[in-house]
Amino acid sequence: MNLTLMFMLTIIMLITLILLLIMMISKKSIIDLQKSSPFECGFNPTSSKRLPFSIHFFLIAVIFLIFDIEIIIIxxxxxxxxxxxxxxxxxxxxSLIMVLMLGLYHEWYNGMLKWTH
Known part of the structure; x- marks a missing residue:
């Protein structure tokens, strides 16, 4: 019993010593505003919520997704x-090619394929 108690006290002292050494040696981090703020896709969440977004990028992304779905079907x-x-x-x-051609005609007719208007 006495040996077990000595063993436990030795372990507790070693753990305490290691924790104290870690606290003294460890690098203190300064709270940085940039590190503590959330980061969402390059946009600052604390700034204006309605940033101007180019509709051309959106249309190109939608056309690209449609192209991917066409490939998955073909x-x-x-x-x-x-x-x-x-x-x-x-x-x-x-019938599939006709639907794709009608979609392409619709995009072309409405000017979705033009980068500048």
């Missing part, structure tokens, strides 16, 4: 060319 259709009935496949491809 690639599996290419892989299934030999496994399905050919007329069904051709009708599906023609």
């Amino acid at each position: 690639i599996p259709m290419i892989f299934t060319f030999k496994t399905v009935f050919i007329m069904y496949w051709i009708n599906t491809m023609i």
